[in-house]
Amino acid sequence: MNFHILTLFPEMVMNGLNTSIVGRAINNQLLTVEAINIRDFAENKHNRVDDYTYGGGAGMLMQAGPVYGAYQSVVEKTGKTPRVIYLSPQGQTFSQSMAEEFAKEEELVFLCGHYEGIDERVLEEIVTDYVSIGDYVLTGGELPAMVMIDAISRLIPGVLHNDTSAEFESFQDNLLEYPQYTRPEEWHGKKVPEILMSGHHANVEKWRREQSVIRTAQRRPDLLEKAVLTEKEKELAKKYLPTE
Numbered sequence: 599m600n601f602h603i604l605t606l607f608p609e610m611v612m613n614g615l616n617t618s619i620v621g622r623a624i625n626n627q628l629l630t631v632e633a634i635n636i637r638d639f640a641e642n643k644h645n646r647v648d649d650y651t652y653g654g655g656a657g658m659l660m661q662a663g664p665v666y667g668a669y670q671s672v673v674e675k676t677g678k679t680p681r682v683i684y685l686s687p688q689g690q691t692f693s694q695s696m697a698e699e700f701a702k703e704e705e706l707v708f709l710c711g712h713y714e715g716i717d718e719r720v721l722e723e724i725v726t727d728y729v730s731i732g733d734y735v736l737t738g739g740e741l742p743a744m745v746m747i748d749a750i751s752r753l754i755p756g757v758l759h760n761d762t763s764a765e766f767e768s769f770q771d772n773l774l775e776y777p778q779y780t781r782p783e784e785w786h787g788k789k790v791p792e793i794l795m796s797g798h799h800a801n802v803e804k805w806r807r808e809q810s811v812i813r814t815a816q817r818r819p820d821l822l823e824k825a826v827l828t829e830k831e832k833e834l835a836k837k838y839l840p841t842e
């Protein structure tokens with residue numbers, strides 16, 4: 599997977615993504631991350647890439663030309679016309695299933711806006727996907743791009759140590775993860791649940807499934823609509839739904 603980020607703050611995304619698990623994946627050549635500085639495609643001698651909005655109103659807008667130039671440089675480099683994701687509060691809300699979909703692509707371009715956004719005309723020409731990471735407004739699209747790249751990267755084979763862990767977890771089955779414990783066996787007077795110490799694999803699996811159902815009912819009852827539960831599990835969930 600090759601990620602291309604069109605941004606006014608290349609160092610922000612590169613510093614963040616060269617760290618931790620994504621950084622290790624880059625070092626292991628499982629993926630590449632390239633930041634393209636939109637300012638390098640400014641069309642005036644002051645390197646300005648923003649201007650006032652036609653029709654008036656407060657704030658500045660990023661101009662079409664420099665954004666298009668940055669995009670064209672990716673098209674020329676890759677010889678492809680990759681999907682272009684514009685991070686915006688007006689997009690579809692990002693989800694695990696979208697991450698799985700994007701993980702199938704060979705190239706992905708992330709367009710990060712600033713100020714009050716970007717001239718509509720270049721968005722019409724290059725953007726294939728409008729994506730939001732949630733209902734709040736940020737100063738730029740860089741953090742949402744980093745969030746998406748992190749979520750997509752961990753689905754690429756070899757990026758996580760344990761090659762099964764990405765599939766077996768939260769949101770698989772639309773249930774939350776069960777609680778987990780590591781050493782010591784007792785901490786602050788709290789013992790690890792007895793069943794996990796029993797070595798009885800089938801019982802452990804049964805307990806974990808029940809805990810997932812209970813936890814989902816308590817914390818994310820909205821997810822239960824899409825979860826596939828047995829009649830017994832539905833009864834269990836009902837007991838733990840929040841009151842009123």
Ligand code: 58G
Nearest residue numbers: 685686687711712715730731736737738
């Ligand atoms: C309104 C305000 C429209 C993504 C700002 C466009 C980007 C939140 C998200 C913008 C973002 C999100 C300019 C700054 C997009 C542009 C950017 N804010 N929720 N802000 O994913």
